[in-house]
Amino acid sequence: MGPLQGVRVIELAGLGPAPFCGMLLADMGADVVRIDRKSGGGAAVAIDAAKDILNRGRRSIAMDLKSADAVEVVLRLVERADIFIEGFRPGVTERMGLGPQDCHARNSKLIYGRMTGWGQTGPLAQRAGHDINYIALSGALHLIGRKGEKPLPPLNLVGDMGGGGLFLAFGLMCALVEARSSGRGQVVDAAMVEGAALQLSGILAMRAMGHWRDERGTNLGDTGSHFYEVYETSDGGYMAVGAIEPQFYAALSKGAGLDMAIFGKQMDARRWPEMKEKLAEIFRTKSRAEWTAIFEDVDACVTPVLSLEEAADHPHNRARNTYAVGDVMQPAPAPRFSRTPGSIRNAPPVPGQDTRDALQDWGFEESETARLQEIGAVA
Numbered sequence: 512m513g514p515l516q517g518v519r520v521i522e523l524a525g526l527g528p529a530p531f532c533g534m535l536l537a538d539m540g541a542d543v544v545r546i547d548r549k550s551g552g553g554a555a556v557a558i559d560a561a562k563d564i565l566n567r568g569r570r571s572i573a574m575d576l577k578s579a580d581a582v583e584v585v586l587r588l589v590e591r592a593d594i595f596i597e598g599f600r601p602g603v604t605e606r607m608g609l610g611p612q613d614c615h616a617r618n619s620k621l622i623y624g625r626m627t628g629w630g631q632t633g634p635l636a637q638r639a640g641h642d643i644n645y646i647a648l649s650g651a652l653h654l655i656g657r658k659g660e661k662p663l664p665p666l667n668l669v670g671d672m673g674g675g676g677l678f679l680a681f682g683l684m685c686a687l688v689e690a691r692s693s694g695r696g697q698v699v700d701a702a703m704v705e706g707a708a709l710q711l712s713g714i715l716a717m718r719a720m721g722h723w724r725d726e727r728g729t730n731l732g733d734t735g736s737h738f739y740e741v742y743e744t745s746d747g748g749y750m751a752v753g754a755i756e757p758q759f760y761a762a763l764s765k766g767a768g769l770d771m772a773i774f775g776k777q778m779d780a781r782r783w784p785e786m787k788e789k790l791a792e793i794f795r796t797k798s799r800a801e802w803t804a805i806f807e808d809v810d811a812c813v814t815p816v817l818s819l820e821e822a823a824d825h826p827h828n829r830a831r832n833t834y835a836v837g838d839v840m841q842p843a844p845a846p847r848f849s850r851t852p853g854s855i856r857n858a859p860p861v862p863g864q865d866t867r868d869a870l871q872d873w874g875f876e877e878s879e880t881a882r883l884q885e886i887g888a889v890a
Contacts, residue, residue, distance in 0.1 A: 512540050512851055513538070513539045513540020513541070513848075513851055513852070513853045513854065514539055514540060514848055514851040514853070515536060515539040515540040515541040516540040516541075516851070517540075517542075518536070518540070518541040518542070518593050518594065518687070519541070519542050519544075519591060519592045519593050519594070519873075520533065520536055520537075520541050520542065520543040520544070520569075520592065520593065520594040520595075520596065521543075521544055521546065521585065521588050521589060521592045521594070521595045521596070522543055522544070522545045522546065522569065522595075522596040523546050523595075523596065523597040523598070523599070523604070523609070524545055524546055524547045524548060524862075525597070525598035525599065525626070526598070527565075527598075527642075527667065527671045527672075527675065527676075528598065528626050528670075528671045528672065528675025528676040528679065528703065529596055529597070529598030529626040529675075529676070529679070530565040530566055530598075530676075531565055531671070531672055531675070531676030531677075532596060532624070532626065532675075532676040532677075532679045532680045532683070533545065533565075533566075533569060533596055534564070534565050534566070534567060534568060534569075534676075535676065535677070535680045536594070536680065536683070537567065537568030537569045537856065538567075538568055538844035538853040538854070538855065539844065539853045540851070540853060540854075541594075542569075543568065543569035543570075544569060544570050544571075544572060544588065544865075544869050544873065545566060545569050545570065545571045545572070545860070546572055546574055546576070546585060547571050547572065547573045547574070547862035547863060548573065548574075548575075548576070548862070549573045549574055549575040549863070549887075549889070549890045550575070560859055560860070560861045560862060561839075561858065561859060561861070562839050562859070563859045564839060564841040564859060565859075566859040566860065567841070567855055567857065567858060567859045568855055568856050568857060569857075569860070570857075570860060570864075570865035570868070570869040571860040571861065571862050571863055571864055571865050571866075571869075572863065572865060572866045572869050572870065572889060573862045573863025573866060573889060573890035574888065574889050574890070575887060575888060575889075575890075576607055576609075578886075578887070578888045579608075580883060580886060580888035581883075581888040581889060582607060582608045582609060584870070584875075584883060584888065584889065585609055586608075586609070586613065586614070586617050587617075587873075587874070587875070588873050589614045589617045589618050589621060590617045590618050591618075591873055591874060592618065592621060593620070593621070593622060593687060593690075594621070594622045594624060594683055594687065595614055595621055595622070595623045595624065596624045596626065596679070596683075597609070597623075597624070597625060597626070598625075598626040598627070599627075600627065600636075600637055600639075601625075601627065601631045601632075601636050601637065602637075611623045611698050615696060618696070619694075619695060619696055620690055620694060620695065620696045621696040622683055622686040622687055622690060622696050622697065622699060623696065623697070623698045623699065624679050624682065624683050624698075624699045624701065625698060625699065625700050625701065626675060626676075626679050626701050626703075627700075627701070627702055627703070628640040628641075628644065628645045628670070628675075628702065628703045628704060629645070629702055629703075629704055630700055630702030630704070630705065631700045631702075635648075641667070641670075641671075642664070642667035642669070642670035642671045642675075642703070643664050643667075643670070645670040645674070645702075645703040645704045645707055646664075646665075646669050646670045646674070646703075646704075646707045647662075648704055649670075649674075649704045649705075649707035649708040649711070650708065650711065651669055651670075651707045651708070651710065651711055652664065653725075653727065654711075654714065654725075654727050654733065655727065655733070656727045656728060656733075657727070657728040657734055658726065658727065658728030658729050658734075658735065659728070660728070662727065669707050669710060670703045670704075670706070670707050671703065673706065673707070673710055674703045674704075674705070674706025674707040674708075674709070674710060675701065675703040675706055677706075678701050678703070678705075678706035678709070679699065679701035682699040682701050683699055685699075686699050717730075729780075731755065732755070735780070735783060736780070736783050736787075737774075737783050737786040737787035737790050738752060738753075738754045738755060738760055738763065738777065739752065739753050739754075739755060740752055740787060740790075741816060742790065742791055742794035742795075743791070743794065743795060744794055744795065744797060744798050744799040744801075744802060745795055745796060745797055745798050746798040746799060746800075748798065748799030748800075748815065748816070749799065749815070749816035750794060750799060750802050750803075750813060750814070750815055750816065751813070751814050751815070751816050752790075752812065752813050753812040753813075754811055754812045754813065755812070757777070758810070759810060759811050759812045760777050762809050762810055762811035763811040763812070763813060765809075766805050766806050766809055766811055766813070767790070767793055767794075767805075768793070769790070769793070773785075773786065773789060774786055774789075774790075799815050799816075802815070803815045819840065820840075822834070823836050823840055835855060841855075843855070862890075863889075863890040866880070866884070866889050866890060867880050867884075870883075870889070
């Protein structure tokens with residue numbers, strides 16, 4: 512049933528981080544109704560709705576939000592909702608008649624979540640952008656990459672998903688808890704540039720203590736050291752090494768047969784380039800499978816780098832059902848709850864497939880739904 516059973520959410524269809532947030536809430540049991548465009552479109556690439564797992568677990572209503580009747584439908588849904596999610600540029604929902612003031616006039620307890628790259632205010636608030644731009648201006652992108660090479664974008668994990676969708680979900684839950692005691696809703700302004708900056712807290716702490724340099728690829732945890740790196744194996748595979756603590760470094764040294772006359776001074780940063788080069792030579796002497804077997808039962812923080820298919824089939828991931836593998840590979844709901852586990856309640860909907868049922872569940876009469884379909888406000 513999920514820990515969010517009974518929580519009602521309206522999600523205006525968007526891209527990336529806002530749908531990810533909606534997916535997280537739906538996985539945890541919230542009744543999330545997604546308002547899709549009646550005409551579709553809006554994505555940079557062709558979308559197969561049945562495989563768009565970011566939309567799993569909720570129902571879809573398709574509307575023409577240029578219609579005053581459709582806007583009124585959303586506002587009536589707002590009256591019964593706990594949370595509202597939108598991911599447009601500042602001012603867009605206000606022009607639609609669905610801004611915070613419009614919604615709070617119907618439901619003063621509503622938590623109104625706004626997902627943007629730059630935030631609702633500031634010089635860049637109206638500027639377009641993507642994950643790569645947000646993490647660039649947060650300072651995060653500058654730190655990611657190898658020494659002497661250009662910064663390496665970490666997919667869209669740091670901005671869109673971590674600093675965006677997860678950051679918004681956290682804010683919504685905080686506001687929901689507060690509203691339960693105060694009886695008042697509020698606006699949650701989640702900006703990806705700020706979410707990315709927040710994730711730098713540990714790095715900034717190390718920097719303040721003199722343990723982190725601004726030059727990427729020269730630090731303990733950014734591939735600057737020989738004991739925190741990815742190494743190629745003889746068969747073209749890779750092993751991930753994260754043997755930071757002394758006990759793990761000792762286990763790495765034993766398993767890899769390191770000459771301690773060379774590798775003995777683990778934290779001598781002046782010798783890291785030399786030690787990294789020699790360790791790379793050592794890892795190229797065996798296959799990935801051989802190295803995996805050597806470190807299988809050893810606490811050395813050494814693991815194989817797996818493809819997505821291999822990750823889904825790994826014994827640990829299979830034991831915990833980390834991935835739900837069927838027609839479409841997708842991650843299982845997380846985190847885990849002892850009494851009220853989350854679940855994938857339904858596959859991603861085709862836009863508009865639940866219009867009639869969802870509206871009736873949220874208080875609309877059959878005759879009203881039929882009229883709205885007849886005039887084209889909903890599909």
